[in-house]
Amino acid sequence: ADQEARAQALAHQDRLTKPRGSLGVLEDVAxxxxxxAGTSPPPSPSPAALAIFAADHGVHAQGVTPWPQEVTGxxxxxxxxxxxxxxxxxxxxxxxxxxxxxxxxxxxxPAPGLVIRKVxxxxxxxxxxxxxxxxxxxxxxxxxxxxxxxxxxxxxxxLVTGDMGIANTxxxxxxxxxxxxxxxxxxxxxxxxxxxxxxxxxxxxVRRALEVNGVTAPEDGMPAAxxxxxxxxxxxxEHAALAGFVLGAAAARVPVILDGVIAGSAxxxxxxxxxxxxxxxVAGHRSAEPxxxxxxxHLGLRALVDLELRLGEGTGALLAYPLVGAAVRVMHEVxxxxxxxxxxxxxxxx
Amino acid sequence: ADQEARAQALAHQDRLTKPRGSLGVLEDVAxxxxxxAGTSPPPSPSPAALAIFAADHGVHAQGVTPWPQEVTGxxxxxxxxxxxxxxxxxxxxxxxxxxxxxxxxxxxxPAPGLVIRKVxxxxxxxxxxxxxxxxxxxxxxxxxxxxxxxxxxxxxxxLVTGDMGIANTxxxxxxxxxxxxxxxxxxxxxxxxxxxxxxxxxxxxVRRALEVNGVTAPEDGMPAAxxxxxxxxxxxxEHAALAGFVLGAAAARVPVILDGVIAGSAxxxxxxxxxxxxxxxVAGHRSAEPxxxxxxxHLGLRALVDLELRLGEGTGALLAYPLVGAAVRVMHEVxxxxxxxxxxxxxxxx
Numbered sequence: 169a170d171q172e173a174r175a176q177a178l179a180h181q182d183r184l185t186k187p188r189g190s191l192g193v194l195e196d197v198a199x200x201x202x203x204x205a206g207t208s209p210p211p212s213p214s215p216a217a218l219a220i221f222a223a224d225h226g227v228h229a230q231g232v233t234p235w236p237q238e239v240t241g242x243x244x245x246x247x248x249x250x251x252x253x254x255x256x257x258x259x260x261x262x263x264x265x266x267x268x269x270x271x272x273x274x275x276x277x278p279a280p281g282l283v284i285r286k287v288x289x290x291x292x293x294x295x296x297x298x299x300x301x302x303x304x305x306x307x308x309x310x311x312x313x314x315x316x317x318x319x320x321x322x323x324x325x326x327l328v329t330g331d332m333g334i335a336n337t338x339x340x341x342x343x344x345x346x347x348x349x350x351x352x353x354x355x356x357x358x359x360x361x362x363x364x365x366x367x368x369x370x371x372x373x374v375r376r377a378l379e380v381n382g383v384t385a386p387e388d389g390m391p392a393a394x395x396x397x398x399x400x401x402x403x404x405x406e407h408a409a410l411a412g413f414v415l416g417a418a419a420a421r422v423p424v425i426l427d428g429v430i431a432g433s434a435x436x437x438x439x440x441x442x443x444x445x446x447x448x449x450v451a452g453h454r455s456a457e458p459x460x461x462x463x464x465x466h467l468g469l470r471a472l473v474d475l476e477l478r479l480g481e482g483t484g485a486l487l488a489y490p491l492v493g494a495a496v497r498v499m500h501e502v503x504x505x506x507x508x509x510x511x512x513x514x515x516x517x518x
Numbered sequence: 519a520d521q522e523a524r525a526q527a528l529a530h531q532d533r534l535t536k537p538r539g540s541l542g543v544l545e546d547v548a549x550x551x552x553x554x555a556g557t558s559p560p561p562s563p564s565p566a567a568l569a570i571f572a573a574d575h576g577v578h579a580q581g582v583t584p585w586p587q588e589v590t591g592x593x594x595x596x597x598x599x600x601x602x603x604x605x606x607x608x609x610x611x612x613x614x615x616x617x618x619x620x621x622x623x624x625x626x627x628p629a630p631g632l633v634i635r636k637v638x639x640x641x642x643x644x645x646x647x648x649x650x651x652x653x654x655x656x657x658x659x660x661x662x663x664x665x666x667x668x669x670x671x672x673x674x675x676x677l678v679t680g681d682m683g684i685a686n687t688x689x690x691x692x693x694x695x696x697x698x699x700x701x702x703x704x705x706x707x708x709x710x711x712x713x714x715x716x717x718x719x720x721x722x723x724v725r726r727a728l729e730v731n732g733v734t735a736p737e738d739g740m741p742a743a744x745x746x747x748x749x750x751x752x753x754x755x756e757h758a759a760l761a762g763f764v765l766g767a768a769a770a771r772v773p774v775i776l777d778g779v780i781a782g783s784a785x786x787x788x789x790x791x792x793x794x795x796x797x798x799x800v801a802g803h804r805s806a807e808p809x810x811x812x813x814x815x816h817l818g819l820r821a822l823v824d825l826e827l828r829l830g831e832g833t834g835a836l837l838a839y840p841l842v843g844a845a846v847r848v849m850h851e852v853x854x855x856x857x858x859x860x861x862x863x864x865x866x867x868x
Contacts, residue, residue, distance in 0.1 A: 185596055186603050187710035191833075192806065192826030234863045242860040246535055251853030253536050259851070260844045360537035361863050456542065473841070474824060476542030483541075490840040491823075494610045501609070503601030510592040513584045513711050 169203030169447040177202035194495040209499030213326035216263040220330030223271030223405035224290030241274035254481035271405030285311040305400035312412025330482025340433035342402035347436035349385035357457035395440035410434035427485040428455030432463035453484025519553030519797040527552035544845040559849030563676035566613040570680030573621030573755035574640030591624035604831035621755030635661040655750035658758035666766025680832025690783035692752035697786035699735035707807035745790035760784035777835040778805030782813035803834025
């Protein structure tokens, strides 16, 4: 990110007719977007494009979720029909919706709004060996990079992450452990509807996946090859694609709003592959999943929305999008103390 | 609020293609709006209308803020010229802006967008006696009720509170003590730019105002006359008008999104005057002012946005408005499990 543009944005904030710092976290967002664009004020992050990366998980066979695997493909159909919460939120925010099949187990028929970049019909079971080969992981990363570039080429000025994949909070927990050194008991959550017994089992499956794949606590300055190996070992195809999506946003100098724990764990992989990419991320929301807070802290990001959502699909990021837009709008439209004839703090009263 | 509509909304949420409860706090918002409208799904809360109630404070003479009093009138001019943060946020959210002079010390010239309902040119110094007479407080409450009614008559389906008044966090702190029994040291904050020494002084001024006016810890079931007396004793004209604005929203069965500590303290007064009115409120954001958390807890409200804003004007409430709209949109547009052919949790895998 551009440090001079950040400094200009910071200085501009202090001239606006508001007490210094009174927009709190939104001032940081505006400064971040100035750094991303390399200009202050930053351009409007409009229009926005949501990409929902969908894939299935071999670890589903281990009974880590009460949802049947076929729901992944069914929900893709629901997205394409416009019937999911992500569609309603995207319509409300004025964002387009693109669904990307990077690894759904079912064969999906071509349809408007569906991009088929299927690397494999789901991952292998990570509790028995690597979920993906390095080649598969790299292909999924590349798919994410390309989707980002295509959306920006089509006019998007803000990318929004979405995901769909039954059992993907299990892979997310494993990735968070792999890239932060967190313990599976701390990083693993209930996903959507896991009871106490299933949660204990899910934690053990995450622990086993890390052990089977020789994933130990990460060291500083992890080589990119090791980052890719870890992503392949315990990630999902949608996680790999999301990591690529973040890299693609950074390459295009366009902000990317991260959704919840799936995107957060994918962003950890992106950061391990290319640390500077995180400067292009805005954390949209904080999920109820415990691993997400661990991921955000590791990334140094603060979430904009914290409403106990645990849905995925990009819903939390879409809720944050108007907040990001409002933060930028202030930079363009608000008067300065001088121009508005407003007296500053500590001035002598007339 | 309508309990049957609330129950219907709750049941409808559980049929939608999302894990139960996965929209977190937004599900509560949708249920609340169904109760307000008396129908499920609730109507879209669009369009929204922001009313910024502006007034000055006699307690300003006690040195409780580093900002000169004339800034109140200058910021009114800034709102009318479209140059304030509230204008930028309102434009971003698609909300109209109305400024109401209920007690600005300066004489304001008539202007488009300005409603002049000046009850007095500012309050008296509450640290020396009542800030308002009961008649003045009631006139300001009535002004707020009327503004709410006029905005709803003009088509608004969601009201948004705004405020402007140099020194008004001092009156807010006193109101919070008066209606919750909180100690001034806990309820009083730094407002916009108060240093340690000024904060200590501000706390003592709040304590003195409560003592001088015989405001002791509140008892359950406070009579409306005593609520009005307390509002008059230590409130501001904009606080009284905001309390009326909440009552007016409730009377019109339209939701009102509360901004920060000024609106929160005014809502405490509204609740003391008519407890059912709080069912019509949505807490837009949580201000950095410590008294606001006390007020929200007393009201039983959870804020939607928590980004360390401390600006006022309605800015926090405007940021929350798209979240409220998104919560309602889900109720209208999202498919049910049956209609979308999505398998539910715990179904047998095929």
